[in-house]
Amino acid sequence: MEKTYKSWLDGDFSSAQAEYTEETPLLSEDGVLLAKGWARHNVFTYDRKRVKKEMRRKEWDFYQISNGRYMAQLSFANISLGGYVSAVLVDLKTGESLCSAMSPFLGGKDKYVLPPKGDVPNNVKMSVGKAEFEFDTKETERTLWFKMGGVELNFRMDILPGLENITTVLPFKGFPDRYFMTTKQNCLPCEGTFNTGKEVVRFSKDNTFCVLDWGRVCTPYSLVWYWGNGSAYITDEQGEKHLFGFEITWGIGDESNATETAVFYDGKAHKFGPVDVETFPKPDGYMNPWHFVSQDGKFDMTMIPFHDHHSDLNIGVMRMHSHQVHGLWSGTVTLDDGAKLEIKDMYAFCEYVENRW
DSSP: OOOOHHHHHTTOOOOOOOBOOSOEESBOTTSOBOOOEEESSOOEEOOGGGOSOGGGEEEEEEEEEEOSSEEEEEEEEEOSSEEEEEEEEEETTTOOEEEEEEEEEEOOSSSSOOOSOSSSSEEEEEEETTEEEEEEEOSSEEEEEEEETTEEEEEEEEOOTTOOOEEEEEEETTEEEEEEEEEEEEEEEEEEEEEOSSOEEEEOTTTOEEEEEEEEEEOOSEEEEEEEEEEEEEEOTTSOEEEEEEEEEESSSOOSSOOEEEEEETTEEEEOOOEEESSOOTTTOTTSOEEEEETTSSEEEEEEEEEEEEEEEEOSSOEEEEEEEEEEEEEEEEOTTSOEEEEEEEEEEEEEEEEEO
């Protein structure tokens, strides 16, 4: 699974980039994966009751909010054996964890059920142990709320009319009933507060963005992936401001039908092909520059890291090991019409993850 930059140059990988535009069932009644590809909105109908390997089913809503100085993460995950709701606040400049509040639960196979789509109006409101939370999505805005003891956060973000995302369904070779389906929704200007119980950190829409990582998956035991993402306002040669973002994920499953790679410009998705990093960062190169390039040349960016948000939850049979590296990105991206955008010192992140779960 540890693909290299050289593999793209050698031409040993290609992608058909199968795009779905109409509503399509994800699974057959006997649990076999029917759809393999990507879409600009989630058109894949998900029925969790059709998942036959229930203990391999994992469902989550994850929000990451940052202004380049502070990063807040709010997430709910149900991995059948159990799950959790959590809120995290990190000072990216100092590396200090300012707050980490989590409420776990056991036996989540048939309780704490999330909505079947994340990019349409929906509401999630639950109490898990000592924590309460609500994710509320409307046509033009999304609000997040979490409270546990003295910790409380409130966020509100704008959703542009017709905002496109990238939803992908990746199969796993040799496993007809396994899949990895995610929606990544970028370019969400966000404002709000995170009260740690000791201090209140405020976020402004002028420089703060949220990304939604929405997942409904049924996977093998071990996974490896890269995930890079960012949003920003950029100014063109005429001095006009545009909402820009990108999503790059790779290393998960069979990418021969589609790759989870796209640029977002003024709310529209511009697809490009497989991407990789020039130098594999493991084991000790995470704080060195990361050079990313796509096979088709439409994405060529270098990240200069300033913080490695490293976490390692290891409980024997289960391990979630992540290096989420934050930095400043510079380079070029090419839109569908051939226009080339110059990006300089944009804050974004890329993580490398090894999971057993």
